[in-house]
Amino acid sequence: MKILLILWAAVCPFVFCVAQPKYEFRAAWIATVDNIDWPSKGNYNPESQKAEYRKLLDMHVQNGMNAVIVQIRPATDAFYPSPYEPWSEWLTGKQGRAPSPYYDPLQFMIEEAHKRGLEFHAWCNPYRAELQIGKSSISPTHITKIHPEWFVAYGGKRYFDPGNKQAQEYVVHVIRDIVSRYDVDALHFDDYFYPYRIAGQEFPDDKTYAAYGGGMDRGDWRRSNVDSIIVKLHRGIRQENPHCKFGISPFGVWRNNDKDSLGSDTKAGQTNYDDLYADILLWLKEGYIDYVVPQLYWEHGHRAAPYEVLVDWWSRHSYGKHCYVGLGIYKAGTNARWRDRNIIPMQIRDARSYSTIQGQVYFSSKSFLKNPNGWNDSLQQHYYKYPALIPPMPWIDSIPPVPPVINAIVTEGNAANQQVRINAAYIDKEKRLRQFALYAFSSLEDTDISNRAPLKLIPTVSDSLDYVLALSLLPQSGKELYIGLTAVDINNVESEISILQKLERASEKAEWETVK
Structure with missing residues (x-):
């Protein structure tokens, strides 16, 4: 035969194919809070939602992605039938209202991702409970109504108090339920543990600090609260599904080196350790998380947090776990540096120069829709022209x-x-x-x-x-x-x-x- x-003619010589990375994590965040990425605002029709989601996935596949990180619990609500939390207002227009005609969005999203060879990482916000106090749709069955004593108001939003042990256990139950019932490839948390500081306002946790502080410095106590839920989540996820990964996407600066010699040569106004009370390095060292995605949304030469300084710093502080850099394509066109079409390609090349950086994640999906600075073309024709396997985790x-x-x-x-x-x-x-x-x-x-x-x-x-x-x-x-x-x-x-x-x-x- x-x-x-x-x-x-468009096909490259074979030697160029060989030069491409064999292993690389390539993903985009799909944010559902306030309908940032999906579903579009006001779209409460299930069939139209499904069509939008499929179109998003097809775009990401065309751009060479091999994973999506989809927000399924944006504000103590659910994009799936949950025994603990009401349906999200950003899915149906009113918190607690089920999709009509009924479908399970999470099951649908996982199946569509897997059909396309994409890993599905279930993104949950750990402690945000009400995005805009007095304006958000809140169901009578929402946990803020059932246990108001677990929550505090800060900056016009409502949060779980991370020092409340019952609140911690509740969040762990929610995550265990997701991992036990759905074929998610990973459970993903973003950077909101204790919220970002607001000038002139102190986070109102005096009551729990008095009850549980035990004489500890308040900063150390707050960090211990976050450490404890990370440990509980790690154990719970492994018990429910040993194959499910656990990843965190923190703010891009762990700590400035004027506070700690281990920190980065940066001058960030807020940091994970000192302001969000998230000791990411401890979690990596102890193996409580499997991967980290620092949000490096700054350009090269940034006066307070230069990209080149931070990508180098994170490459030396992942302690054998995977590190994927978060890239801020949403900043396209916001200033002269972000009007430069070479900035994202340069950041990809920099990340690839480190053997301890295993990939990139982009915030967020809607930014790709207009092919900003021709970056879709750059990914398709050059950087992600050939497929890459997602790096395995030998542990x-x-x-x-x-x-x-x-x-x-x-x-x-x-x-x-x-x-x-x-x-x-x-x-x-x-x-x-x-x-x-x-x-x-x-x-x-x-x-x-x-x-x-x-x-x-x-x-x-x-x-x-x-x-x-x-x-x-x-x-x-x-x-x-x-x-x-x-x-x-x-x-x-x-x-x-x-x-x-x-x-x-x-x-x-x-x-x-x-x-x-």
């Missing part, structure tokens, strides 16, 4: 799955549009499959995939593969070509490679022929 290999799982079994290869189409149909099966009964990874090699001596990016990642929701590959996507150099396939499990651990098919040709301009 002959195979004609047709290459489009969760390091055992590779069984390689796939190749059943058949069949050519289809005509000379102008030649295709190959690949049929394979995954027979490992011990490990769940996430996707197949497809590779191409110029010789059998060149089949080391330890540092080679796949040519194609093929998401699957079953243990079989029936996939049609356009031959125009394959490399053209040489007289031999080998197609290989691996299995990637739900923990992103990759199997050994199965060599699928050898192709030969008499000269580089001749037609390809399969070799049995």
Whole structure:
């Protein structure tokens, strides 16, 4: 059987494909609070919401993302049927009102992400309870109505008091419920533990400090409160689902070095440690979290928090856990530096220069809709042109799955549009499959995939593969070509490679022929 290999001019030389990162986390946040990203404000129709969400995911896939971080609990409410909290006002227009016609948005969002090969990270705000006191829609069943003594008002918003032990246990129950019932790949918290300071106002926790402070310095006591819920969440998530990751996206500065020699050479007005009472480094050192996404939303040379200083600092302070940098594409056009189309590409290149930085996350999804500074094009045509596997976490799982079994290869189409149909099966009964990874090699001596990016990642929701590959996507150099396939499990651990098919040709301009 002959195979004609047709290459489009737009396809890069194979050597360039090899140079791409094999492992890289590439994600975007999808914020639901106040309808920032999804669903659009006033859109309470389930079918229209679904269409919007699918369109968002398709855009992210086109841009080369391999994960989404979706806010499902923006203000002690729910984008899913919760036994603890009412439906979100940003989903249905009124807190406590269920979608009509009914559907489970979280189940839908997870399934749609997985169909596209995207990891789904469930983003929850830990302690925000009411976004605008007196203006937010609050259900009679909201926890602020049932246990008002757990909450404090600060800056026009209502928060759980992190020093209240009952409030902590309640939040842990909510998270356990999510992880136990839904196939989320990770549980994700943002930077709001104790809220950002407001000039002239002290966070009103005198009552709980008097009850539980035990003579500790108030700052140390507040940090211990945040540490304790992180430990409880870590244990709860692991108990409910050992494969579910736990990640935090903190403010970009842990501490300035004028306060602590371990801190960064920055002059941030507020920091995680001193103002938000979040000791991120402790959580990384102790293994309470699996990844960190510092929000590095500043440009190179920023007077208080330069990007280049902070990406270097975080690269040296992740303590063996994963670090993905948060990039602020929402700032496009806000000043002269953010009108420079090179700023995001430069930040990606800087992050990639550190072996201890494993990816990027973008805030937020709606910023991509207008292709700011042509950054969608940059991702599609250059930085994310080829797929990357999500980096595995060996402390969760390091055992590779069984390689796939190749059943058949069949050519289809005509000379102008030649295709190959690949049929394979995954027979490992011990490990769940996430996707197949497809590779191409110029010789059998060149089949080391330890540092080679796949040519194609093929998401699957079953243990079989029936996939049609356009031959125009394959490399053209040489007289031999080998197609290989691996299995990637739900923990992103990759199997050994199965060599699928050898192709030969008499000269580089001749037609390809399969070799049995």
